[in-house]
Amino acid sequence: MIKKDLVIIGAGAAGLSSALAAYQNGVEEILILEKEEDAGGILNQCIHTGFGLHTFHQEMSGPAYAQKCIDLVEQTPIEIQTSTMVLSVSQDRVVTCSSSKYGLQKIQAKAIVFATGCRERSRGAIQLPGTRPAGIMSAGTAQRYLNIDGWLVGKKVLILGSGDIGLIMARRMTLEGAEVVAVAELMPYSNGLPRNLKQCLDDFNIPLYLSHTITDIKGHHRVEQVVLSQVDEKLQPIAGTEKVFDVDTVLLSVGLIPENSLLEDAGAVLHPRTKGPIVDERCMTSIEGIFACGNSLHVHDLVDFVYAEGQRAGKAAADYLHQIQPADKMIDVIAKGELSYILPQKLHPSDTKLFYRVKSPLKNCTIEISCNNQIIRTLKKPALIPSIMEEITIKKQWLDECDGPLVVEVKA
Amino acid sequence: MEMICITCPKGCTLKIEQNNDKLIVTGNSCPRGVVYAENEIFHPMRMITSTVRIKGASIARCPVMSSVPVPKEKMFDVMKVIENTTIEAPVQCNQVLIHNICDLDCDLVATRTLKKL
Numbered sequence: 001m002i003k004k005d006l007v008i009i010g011a012g013a014a015g016l017s018s019a020l021a022a023y024q025n026g027v028e029e030i031l032i033l034e035k036e037e038d039a040g041g042i043l044n045q046c047i048h049t050g051f052g053l054h055t056f057h058q059e060m061s062g063p064a065y066a067q068k069c070i071d072l073v074e075q076t077p078i079e080i081q082t083s084t085m086v087l088s089v090s091q092d093r094v095v096t097c098s099s100s101k102y103g104l105q106k107i108q109a110k111a112i113v114f115a116t117g118c119r120e121r122s123r124g125a126i127q128l129p130g131t132r133p134a135g136i137m138s139a140g141t142a143q144r145y146l147n148i149d150g151w152l153v154g155k156k157v158l159i160l161g162s163g164d165i166g167l168i169m170a171r172r173m174t175l176e177g178a179e180v181v182a183v184a185e186l187m188p189y190s191n192g193l194p195r196n197l198k199q200c201l202d203d204f205n206i207p208l209y210l211s212h213t214i215t216d217i218k219g220h221h222r223v224e225q226v227v228l229s230q231v232d233e234k235l236q237p238i239a240g241t242e243k244v245f246d247v248d249t250v251l252l253s254v255g256l257i258p259e260n261s262l263l264e265d266a267g268a269v270l271h272p273r274t275k276g277p278i279v280d281e282r283c284m285t286s287i288e289g290i291f292a293c294g295n296s297l298h299v300h301d302l303v304d305f306v307y308a309e310g311q312r313a314g315k316a317a318a319d320y321l322h323q324i325q326p327a328d329k330m331i332d333v334i335a336k337g338e339l340s341y342i343l344p345q346k347l348h349p350s351d352t353k354l355f356y357r358v359k360s361p362l363k364n365c366t367i368e369i370s371c372n373n374q375i376i377r378t379l380k381k382p383a384l385i386p387s388i389m390e391e392i393t394i395k396k397q398w399l400d401e402c403d404g405p406l407v408v409e410v411k412a
Numbered sequence: 413m414e415m416i417c418i419t420c421p422k423g424c425t426l427k428i429e430q431n432n433d434k435l436i437v438t439g440n441s442c443p444r445g446v447v448y449a450e451n452e453i454f455h456p457m458r459m460i461t462s463t464v465r466i467k468g469a470s471i472a473r474c475p476v477m478s479s480v481p482v483p484k485e486k487m488f489d490v491m492k493v494i495e496n497t498t499i500e501a502p503v504q505c506n507q508v509l510i511h512n513i514c515d516l517d518c519d520l521v522a523t524r525t526l527k528k529l
Contacts, residue, residue, distance in 0.1 A: 037470065047475035047523065048461045053420050061461055063475045063524035067505045147463055150472040175462060175491050194425075195418040199458065203484065302421050 005029040006317055007095050007109035009086050009262070012041020013303045014294025014310035015115035016069040019078045021314030022113075027321055031107065032073075032080045033097055039073075039080050040066030041117055042295075043303065045140070045147045048168055054304035065303060089266045091287055111289045111317045114263050114277075115310060118256040118295040120165075126254050128160075130217025133224075139165040139253040143172070152176050154249025158226045159183045160214050162190040162197070164301070164387075166253025171200035180204070181245050184212040184228050186235055189361050191387050193301065213237060214250070223248050256299045263292065273341045274298040280346040282316035282326065283309065291317050298343055298355070301389055326350065331402050336409035338362060340386065347406065349399035354392040358384045358410060367392065368409045371402040384410070415452060419444045428453070457481035461523070462494045464509065469501035469526035476509060479519040489514050501528040
């Protein structure tokens with residue numbers, strides 16, 4: 001069996017940055033496995049700019065960001081095997097993978113980093129009614145077809161979901177000559193970044209229908225019509241509010257789910273809300289020596305945050321391989337109130353950071369950090385929105401004094 | 413008046429007051445916010461990103477961007493030129509593909525390195 005110090009699954013921003021951090025912290029035998037033909041991950045199809053301000057102090061396109069990471073890796077002895085599919089990972093860290101170049105391989109790793117990214121929620125996942133003609137696909141699929149393969153998937157388009165990929169594709173397809181007739185969003189607010197609402201929809205006068213959803217899709221071979229209906233506070237369609245749009249394409253931008261089938265099969269405990277593994281501040285999962293980072297841990301808004309999380313996981317994997325152990329004490333972190341989730345879910349006393357999102361937009365609220373009803377810190381926040389991930393700096397001494405779970409609560 | 417700065421993903425909410433001919437911008441976290449607000453009010457500018465056809469590479473399209481923002485009303489003129497452009501591999505990230513596109517003092521730049529097959 002092949003032996004490696006560290007195997008990283010996925011050569012996107014998280015995988016590449018974790019490899020670099022592990023290398024910089026003294027790990028020698030590092031292998032990255034990537035299922036696509038090229039390293040770079042989802043960045044390769046995200047041709048818009050806005051990447052890299054935090055990490056590289058310049059504004060880049062997705063492929064340029066990926067290239068920068070790949071160039072850094074290529075200056076090291078880190079090995080990348082592309083076109084390689086990981087089939088399984090065992091609890092004792094044996095990775096089984098296959099590729100046309102090397103056939104079936106079994107690799108014994110001393111540590112593993114999962115950087116497997118996320119996948120898009122599908123039509124089935126949201127139980128979209130109507131017929132099943134051609135012309136219905138996820139926004140990311142349409143993005144790949146357009147930006148890498150050069151195929152525009154439709155001429156008159158309706159987009160369901162106002163997440164960033166949906167917004168970016170509304171602009172992209174408009175620039176390529178398609179007509180985007182509407183973006184519909186189930187919630188009363190958009191899940192996209194405010195700048196994308198402005199530069200992707202407002203700039204092109206594309207209407208955004210908040211509190212609306214698709215209640216019918218018509219068409220036999222190809223999509224012909226889509227019916228939108230307004231929804232009530234319980235998100236149920238209101239009869240009599242139907243609007244009919246003649247379109248040939250429906251793009252779905254209805255959420256991303258961390259890709260963790262391999263990790264789940266390996267026996268790691270996943271969090272019901274994030275759909276990623278439960279981790280400590282080192283990004284270590286419930287399986288010793290297996291780490292997770294990037295969009296497979298939780299869905300991020302910015303690649304710079306993915307990169308930083310990859311660095312933390314890579315550094316932690318290096319520490320683990322060098323037998324640098326954290327304190328024995330482990331504290332659970334619990335999200336309460338309007339918090340959608342908080343990460344990591346477990347902490348060893350150390351100077352570290354917590355990351356969280358809120359369930360709905362909030363104004364003038366306080367974040368209360370407490371343990372056994374004793375308030376440790378309160379932070380004032382003028383505005384919080386679900387589309388922006390926030391962070392809290394945690395001091396080791398606060399945790400040293402904790403004798404129970406750390407509770408983080410948002411109060412309006 | 414308020415506007416969201418689109419310069420970077422931070423998306424600061426800018427507050428803009430007009431004092432005679434001068435704009436007073438607050439709410440920005442960096443100097444680019446002031447430049448953005450001035451442009452947005454007097455002559456809105458946008459970055460363009462798209463793809464051009466590429467021959468001889470492993471994929472069919474090479475991603476491109478404008479080297480600087482272009483006037484918003486010229487976006488579709490630039491897109492027309494991009495649509496009619498075909499390049500040959502190899503191409504380097506940051507390589508200039510078209511100088512001074514549409515006479516806008518702006519170059520069209522490749523944003524991915526693609527080797528010749």
